[in-house]
Amino acid sequence: MRRQIPFLVEALTILGLVAAPFVLPHLGFNPTTINRILVWGLVGIGFDLLFGYTGLLSFGQSAFFGSGGMFAAYLLTQTSMHNTVAALLIGTVVAGVIGFFIGLIALRRTGIYFAMITVAIAEVFFFIEFNPLSAFTGGENGLPGVPTPNLSLGFTTIEFSSNMGMYGFLAFCYFVGLMIALRLVRSPFGLVLRAIRENPLRAQALGHNIQRYKLAVFVVAAMYAGFAGGLLALMQGFMPPDAFMFSTSGEIVMQTAIGGAGTLFGPLLGAAVWLYLSDFFQTVLNLGATWRLILGIVFVLLVVFLRHGLAGAISDAYRWMRRGRQGAQPQSGASVAGRTPGTASHAKVGRKPTKSKDGVLLSATGLTKHYGGLAANSDIDFSVMHGEIRGIIGPNGAGKSTFFKMLTCEVEPTAGKIVFDGRDITKMGVIDACQMGLTKSYQINQLFEKLTVRQNLEIAVLGEVRGKFKLDMFRNLHKVRKLDHHVEGTAALVHLSDRLDAPVSELAYGEKRRLEIGLALATSPSLLLLDEPLAGMSTQERVETVALLKAIAEGRTLIVIDHDMDSLFELAGKVTVLQEGRVLVEGTPEEIKNNPLVQEAYLGGVHEEMV
Known part of the structure; x- marks a missing residue:
């Protein structure tokens, strides 16, 4: 298994965030646009967890974006609360609670029907904000007078009112949000999410309660959106009503597609491209309303020619160069010829105990x-x-x-x-x-094709060692008790030890059949x-x-x-x-x-x- 340099991603992220306010202005980005990129990048992280990692396409993120932001803005403008961080956190929790109840309804359906339900949810919340709750939300006027971020330390209060101070506050929030997401996708919980994206029926057959996992990540995405909505209000000093509009959800989806879904960094890159081009077309080229048409054409071209988005293209280029340096490596064949039939007997995989033995x-x-x-x-x-x-x-x-x-x-x-x-x-x-x-293998291979052999077996083993649902979002995957031992034992039994880090899509047919048996076997039936x-x-x-x-x-x-x-x-x-x-x-x-x-x-x- 290839070992990665510890904390490399975290260090590069810090370096990029420190350099951005000094480099981006020379490329035509103004300070307000840079701050907005961070806000949209943060809401995009939550959407990427939902769509890029779990395969759930939601057009309802504007409901949570607006609700979390509006609740935080209401606390800061209509009550005696002055602690902006506390208001942000309360707004985030409110968005999560709303997401929980909405998820209970929306996740009863899958595919296009789930997406259509989220469209309806976005429209319902837009109507509620503009009509029944307009006395609290300000209706079409929004909520003005939101204070700039501040941090009370007891003996003093730090205000983030300057452009650089605001950027520092937003950059810190983005970094924390990204680190939480990275821990989540590297955890057992995150691996199960990818299993649901690739093959939900097989994930379920391996003992995972996919409905609970979907609901959990739906709530997490709602909380990210609610937190980002609160940051938008603090940044602008005003909570705009258009945060609830369906177009907001559409922009989140398009920015993630441009940047690359399933990467976490993609939404930030997509937001940078989207906001820069929208400002450029409107303020520099003075295109008026035509800017939306031009931006739409640019979006189509980017999606057509960069199918995995900007972040995906960078990742693909890196892998291509890495393979070029290493040269071609021989691949194992589908046959296990050369191994004696008794070889498998030396590797043992446990089984669940039964009440009786005869x-x-x-x-x-x-x-x-x-x-x-x-x-x-x-x-x-x-x-x-x-x-x-x-x-x-x-x-x-x-x-x-x-x-x-x-x-x-x-x-x-x-x-x-x-x-x-x-x-x-x-x-x-x-x-x-x-x-x-009680487990079965399938006549037609039901594998997680875009993942490696090791990850396929880990998904199966996790269902056995963790039970059908567990919220271990911040646990290191390889610290799960007996996980690596069980995976390696199963791989040895089905003669795939030398292919553990190979993508399943690259396996020969015979190897895939053995892996199909291995997945069932890894659940200790x-x-x-x-x-x-x-x-x-x-x-x-x-x-x-x-x-x-x-x-x-x-x-x-x-x-x-x-x-x-x-x-x-x-x-x-x-x-x-x-x-x-x-x-x-x-x-x-x-x-x-x-x-x-x-x-x-x-x-x-x-x-x-x-x-």
Whole structure:
């Protein structure tokens, strides 16, 4: 794992903030614009956590930006409060509380529907500010008379009234906000956010309560917006009503896109470009209302030609130069040829304890699933013993996938009962099932493609060692107990130790299949369900993967679906055959091979005619 220079980002940030007020004026930035860049950069950090790191596109940040700023301004202008820092913090908390309740509603939907709900929220808050609450917010006049920032030390009070003093105050606030965000994205909490962005369904299947994580980051983004709104009021001496306007949310989105989402520094760069060009077009070129058209064209060009934004382009250029200096490095192939089948047995991965060590571990009774008038599964009785390797086969359309989804609680059955380790899990969700020790690998790889192999395995392990939700936003990821040991052990077991720091997108197909198994294995399951683990593999890879699965099965119960019956019969001690959504027959591999009902199901009577 490549080690980074400690505190390099922090040191470069301080250097940049110190140099900015001396360098930027020579590039055409006036002091007010520089201060506004810091305010917009700060609200952009919160939005970047929400959108760039979690994948939630919100157009409602103006509601929190305006609410936090207006509440702080009200305290400082309409009450006896004079402590600007306290007012800022109270406004931030108010924005967070509003964000919590709004998030409970908005996060019930995903994708475009979530985005549309946030648009409606922005419009509702704009209406409320201008009408029912105009007596408190000043309506279209806003709240004037907001004092400049001050810091009371007891024996004296520091005023930040000069341009340089105001910049110093805003720069300090930006630096603190950035450091908090950096700690958050480097924490276990931050890694789970990236998992949600890449593949929310798989993050959930690995035992993470993604709804709670989404709500938490939604509140954090609202607090960043509220704090920045308060800073805007202090900087201008006036809380403007246009902070609530939908165009404010649009500018936050566009600035983040220009600068680069998922970078934290991108919103600051985007704000610098946006505000500089808007001032340049209006004051230097005197374009009047046309400046919006020109700026829109510039935005489109930047997004088209710099898909990852300015910060992303800088990062890509750095990686390209670094690869050029290092030269081409040989990549590992998909095959694990050259390793003996027993190699995996030296690496051990734990499993969750069960109430008993023998007898039935999983049982399904009368399991039925209907989709409208279509019966995918009907009245299935099925049980698996502790330590058993059970195979499931059946022709295409036999209902194997639906049956698997019901066993792992991804789909709730229409009728019937599922009992795992003595507990009824019929109506349980996939998150709780995983936490109990019941996990599956997928037929089609469900990986976190833009992350590394190490990060993929860490996400899986975190679900096991931390539980389904934990607000450890400021904890060092690698100080999580047994995390690195568990990740390295799992990687060794699936023969990916030399690929831990490789992006998943660069892996060969066989490596991705092993990682798919590794993700399920990293949750320490007591019952592991494998959905076609041999799909798409070469003959040699299948032999090696069967050996791998045998090593995995030591002390663990497995249920395997696959169409490669030779490999499955070698692996399983007992096989269940499904046909038309029902159990056709069960028995040993030898019994299944010679069963005429199975031959009829697969060959449709052709076997008898050939005989």
